[in-house]
Amino acid sequence: MPAAIDLQPFLSFAAVFALMLGAAVGSFITLITYRLPREEKIGLTRSRCPSCKATLTPRDLIPIFSWLMGRGTCRHCKTPISIRYPLTELATGLGTAAILLWQGELSAVSIALIGFWWVAVAMVVTDLEHYLLLDECQIALALFGLLYGWATGADLTDTLVAVLVGGVGSAGIKYIFLAVTGRDGLGWGDVKLFAVAGIWLGHALGFIPLLVFSGLLGVVMSLVWRIAGGGKFFPFGPAILAALAVLIFYSPATATFWQLYGENLSRLFSL
Numbered sequence: 001m002p003a004a005i006d007l008q009p010f011l012s013f014a015a016v017f018a019l020m021l022g023a024a025v026g027s028f029i030t031l032i033t034y035r036l037p038r039e040e041k042i043g044l045t046r047s048r049c050p051s052c053k054a055t056l057t058p059r060d061l062i063p064i065f066s067w068l069m070g071r072g073t074c075r076h077c078k079t080p081i082s083i084r085y086p087l088t089e090l091a092t093g094l095g096t097a098a099i100l101l102w103q104g105e106l107s108a109v110s111i112a113l114i115g116f117w118w119v120a121v122a123m124v125v126t127d128l129e130h131y132l133l134l135d136e137c138q139i140a141l142a143l144f145g146l147l148y149g150w151a152t153g154a155d156l157t158d159t160l161v162a163v164l165v166g167g168v169g170s171a172g173i174k175y176i177f178l179a180v181t182g183r184d185g186l187g188w189g190d191v192k193l194f195a196v197a198g199i200w201l202g203h204a205l206g207f208i209p210l211l212v213f214s215g216l217l218g219v220v221m222s223l224v225w226r227i228a229g230g231g232k233f234f235p236f237g238p239a240i241l242a243a244l245a246v247l248i249f250y251s252p253a254t255a256t257f258w259q260l261y262g263e264n265l266s267r268l269f270s271l
């Protein structure tokens with residue numbers, strides 16, 4: 001087991017720090033999810049108000065508070081700023097603090113889980129706004145998954161098979177769905193995400209519950225999305241990520257869990 005720093009003696013301080021760090025990362029996520037799909041440069045240019053082009057000063061860039069202070073409008077031109085910016089910052093901050101409180105230590109596992117949360121928030125935002133799961137996000141999610149697999153002692157061969165099954169399996173479903181319904185229900189971004197999910201699950205059998213669970217969540221989410229007036233088409237990415245999150249967060253030692261699950265399943269079939 002890799003080394004870990006125990007946070008129990010100063011857990012409340014760590015949680016507040018995690019909340020602030022998470023909110024700041026959430027602010028960065030709103031920046032990259034705005035710029036990357038538009039193929040704008042990151043980091044080299046100062047943030048500007050998209051409406052009046054005023055350069056934003058540190059005062060305008062405090063997560064959540066700047067939005068609240070300006071009552072949801074630009075300080076310079078009073079153009080309304082979407083509530084999705086403070087919501088992204090809040091979700092990132094709360095998730096970071098919750099994971100650290102739950103884990104109670106700074107370890108490779110808690111860092112990997114926090115990384116999962118950060119990338120997942122970014123992917124949900126871009127998929128909802130642009131129907132896009134960026135390759136940059138997929139790579140980041142894969143790297144955090146490798147860290148998680150290493151820390152939980154996942155088997156490398158099992159993990160590789162899981163990636164293959166996730167990718168090939170979902171690509172097969174994509175083509176069957178297209179042949180049967182004539183509609184493209186699954187994007188290539190979703191197929192890549194199913195492959196990356198294999199790294200996190202660490203076992204090929206994880207693909208079955210992930211597929212079933214994300215399918216069910218997708219139906220529920222798209223109904224809620226339609227009722228809330230979000231338009232006809234709901235992207236599948238958020239449902240895959242939510243299902244994957246439940247499967248990962250359900251057990252801190254996912255690798256062992258799938259091993260047992262696999263053993264039980266093979267025992268069932270050999271009867």
Ligand SMILES: [Zn+2]
Nearest residue numbers: 049052074077
């Ligand atoms: Zn403005």
